[in-house]
Amino acid sequence: MIGLVLAAGAGRRLRPYTDTLPKALVPVDGERTVLDLTLRNFAEVGLAEAAVVVGYRAEAVEERREKLERQYGVKLRLVRNDKAEEWNNAYSLWCARDVIAEGVILANGDTVHPVSVEKTLLAARGGDRSIILALDTVKSLADEEMKVIAEPEAGVRRITKLMDPAEATGEYIGVTLIEPSAAAGLADALKTTFERDPQLYYEDGYQELVDRGTTVHTAEIGDVPWVEIDNHEDLARGREIACRL
Template sequence: MLGMVLAAGAGRRLRPYTDTLPKALVPVDGETTIMDISLRNLAAADLRDVVVIVGYQAQAVHERKAELERRHGVKLTLVHNDKAEEWNNAYSLWCARDYFDQGVLLVNGDTVHPVSVEHTLLSAPATSDILLAVDAVKKLADEEMKVTLDGDGHLKLITKLMDPADAAGEYIGATLIRPGIGERLADALQATFERDPQLYYEDGYQELVARGEKIAVAPIGEVPWVEVDNHDDLAKAREIACRY
């Protein structure tokens, strides 16, 4: 199984940091970046072969590749998204489709969370080919990627466009993708970005559900984490990252 970090986004709301860096390389604890935390977590979960999807300011990741490998004891394979500044991340994840069949633990490159999330996903029973890490504790608002579940506890709906009161929790940007789903996931992602290139990869998960696939969820418990979209989020990340 591989680790995978989705790190192609521009993060324009984090300027001036992201004038010259992708969002994943913004520091959150001294010189420690969001990507450092992602790679540290994956290595701690014994996932040392890591695919990193790059796009915006990709050269900054290339320049740090050797140092990141040395620091975290990982081997990085960089996959380039040629439309990172034009299209949303359904296409970005699709760019790494050739690796899905090896099994992947995917983490968003703008999420700061403890390694317990990786352990929760990897230790869960294999009841479906895709398993989503979900925060069922946090009070939700409009911006979050929210989920609802069917009567069997599988994913029914995943979208930001939902009344928070109707949601069962928030998808936190970490997914276990088992090898058997690779080709079907790639096809669902392609159908998603071909329908609208501004859609999210989570819309690809919704496409799978519409096709009859079962996607399970794994509650992460009450853990400190944050998706870093803006400067307020960055301040929270800096508050919690030093605790890991």
């Protein structure tokens, strides 16, 4: 199993930082970025290799590649998304379909979170759990969050932002464990998703899998500090969290 980071997006709501950097390289703790924190988490749970899907300002990740490898002891490979500024992340994850076939812990390049999330996912492995989503069942939800309805044994029933928060079991935080056995089905579901609408999220690909009869499991992360960084308010929160990680 290896790490996988989606870091292709432009993050326009974080300008001027993202005028020259992808969102994953915006500093959150001194010189440390979300990518730094994620690679550190991967290393701490024993992952020796990671792939990073790049697109917007890919050269900034390439320039830091060797330094990141030395600092965290994680060998990096870059996967190119040729439509990063045109299409949404269902296509971005599909670009990494060959990587997923090795088994991955996937982390969004804008999610600041503690290593306990990866540890929770790894502890939940086993049986038929080929895809496990990290789920926050503590946080109060609003319209923007990626909301999930899930049942303990049956898994995910619905995953979308377009849901009444009161109906949701919790929020998907942007970290998933994907076993090799799930790779082919997920790749096909993602392809169906972005061919239907290039602006859809990879979570819509998860919903496509569920609709096809695949069980997508969840693991509750507990009451831990984390944030998805979409705007400057999120960035301020991310910096508060990152300095404690």
